Amino acid sequence: MKNTFILGIEGTAWNLSAAIVTETEIIAEVTETYKHSRGIHPGKQPSIMQSTQPAL
Known part of the structure; x- marks a missing residue:
């Protein structure tokens, strides 16, 4: 069985996930x-x- 990978990205004015x-x-x-x-x-x-959270 093949795994399906999902990338989720969410950004708000105060948080990035x-x-x-x-x-x-x-x-x-x-x-x-x-x-x-x-x-x-x-x-x-x-x-x-983007400039303050380069690790993500």
Whole structure:
């Protein structure tokens, strides 16, 4: 039987999460919270998350 792998990525204005799963198990799951002293503009969130969370 062939395994199906699923990559899930979710980003919000304050959090970034990623997971790799199969139909029966969670292989990896990571969550990082954006640490910023002020709020950010929602339109700038993707580029800010990419520059501040390179591990994901």
